[in-house]
Amino acid sequence: MAAAGTLAAAPPIAIGRSSSPRTAMAPGSKEKKKGVEGSQVDKLTDDILADIISRVPYKSTCCCKCVSTRWRDLFSHPDHRKKLPQPLAGFFYEGYNRDRFPRIARYFTNVSGKGEPLVDPSLSFLPKYSSIDILDCCNGLLLCRCWKFTDPKMLDYVVCNPATEKWVVVPATDWSSNVDVARLGFEPAVSSHFHVFEFIGEEIWGMDESEQSDWDGRIAAVATYSSKTRVWTHQIQTVDINHFAIPTHSKGVFFNCVMHLAAFDRMVVTFDVEGNLLYIIGTPHSPPYYDDSPVNDVFVSQGQLHFASNTRSDSDLSNLSVWVLEDYSLGKWTLKHTVSHLQLFGTDYSALDYNVISFHPECNMIFIVYGQENTLVSYEIDCMKRRFLRQLGRDCQLEHLSVDAKTPFIPYVPLYMESSADGP
Structure with a gap:
């Protein structure tokens, strides 16, 4: 199966119709009258136009949908959706x-x-x-992770594509x-192949109790x-040097x-596709902070790794900070933005009870x-603007998990x- 190639940026193109006045023909002119012509872009076939649009950033493609009815229909056509970037x-x-x-x-839930949900969550x-x-x-x-009927302790991993309803x-x-x-x-953009990572704890790996570290859940x-x-x-991870444990619902970010x-x-661990530990990166934090502060996730947006830091305080200084x-x-992290809990949630809200669940992959927007x-x-x-989307209800809090566990929200881009x- 052929891998998708990396596409070079396309040169700027003019969109819309020419506003230049047409030269009037003199009476009796031998030149044949022609219908009103559009821009040069209008002469392109749908396939060529879709290929050009696929090479520009996603934020630009959003504007392209508004150019004309033809361009809007281009994005919804099944044959062209394979080429064009899709939104969250x-x-x-x-x-x-x-x-x-x-x-x-x-x-x-739709973004x-x-x-109605754009995707059937049952994966029927x-x-x-x-x-x-x-x-x-x-x-x-x-x-x-799919548990078998024949044995409740046996499972398969299944990697699937809800947009095409294919799986392996x-x-x-x-x-x-x-x-x-x-x-x-x-x-x-790099390869049509995927990689699955399993992070195996010391006890699960079968290490003798005398050899296990003092860290609960340390990855062996x-x-x-x-x-x-x-x-x-x-x-196998080096016991004496690389001490780290990963929360159950820590989000995986795979890029480059x-x-x-x-x-x-307060660290980020990184691995190559062969499971080799590459870097242990300290995460940024600003006082006041507490040792029992929840672990914040990392996200990728616009080709950069982002980190959301929840700074807790007994005063009005509590805020959410975004780092790159x-x-x-x-x-090295650079502070990108800081917003107070008061601005985010108002005066009648407890600033400790929230989670940043995602960054928008193509623009400066976060979801909470x-x-x-x-x-x-x-x-x-x-624009420092908050927008209400919907109430998901109390039952989306996983009460059967420990108090420290975060409800997992998994962002989906088709x-x-x-x-x-899609199979062999």
Whole structure:
């Protein structure tokens, strides 16, 4: 299956029709009258026009939809959606209600907060399993943990594409049924192949108790699977040096062929596709802060790694800070924006009860869930404007998990081009 190539930027093109006055023909002129002609762009075929638009940044493509009816229809045509960049569609999430069966339910909410879900959260196109957990989403592909009917302790990993309803089964390892953190790496601009990462704790790995560190949940080994080779490989982490533990719902960020995850003790750990630890990067923080502050996630937006820091204070100084990683080797972060909790949520709100669930991949916008009703809002950094999207309800808080566990919200961007998740 051919990999999608990296596209060079297209030269600027003029859009719209020419406003130059037409030269009137003298009476009796031998030149034939012609109909009103549009710009040179109007002469391009749909295929050529779609190829040009696919090479410009996503923010520009949003403007392209408003040029004309033809351009709008171009974006919705199935043959062209494979080439054109797609917007953030919405979020998968789960809810827990002890008064219903099944107690755990999966939902999808559109990024607008309105209308019927754009994606069927049940993933009904997948084979029948006892239960299905969505662990991660990366550039349009979902990583699912699918428990078998025959044995409740046996599972498959399934990597699927909801936009095309295609999937492939990834065989489980000896540790998969006990692993808390597994993530997906996929960059369609680099390759059509994906990678699965398993982060295996010391106890699960089988280390003797006397050899285990004092850190609960410390990662002893990283297993990686490549859809190209179709085999798992394992890398054992150095016990004496690389002490880190990864929260169960730490978001995986895969770009530049590197997996990034926020870890405990205010750090970001990064791995290559073979499971080798590349960098341990300290995360930025500004006093006052507390040792029991929740672990904040990392996100990728506009080709850069971002970090959202929740600064807690007993005074009115509590705020949310947005940072951008400028230098990997030096661990240099630059403060991009700060907004007070008062501005975000108003005077009658407890500033400790919220999560940043996503950054928009193509613009300066973040998404936040807060409060007992799990209210979803967006916040535009450039204009410092908060927008209410919807209340997700109390049952989307996973009460069956520990108090420290965060409700997992998984952002989804559709993928219409082929990948190795579409089968051999």
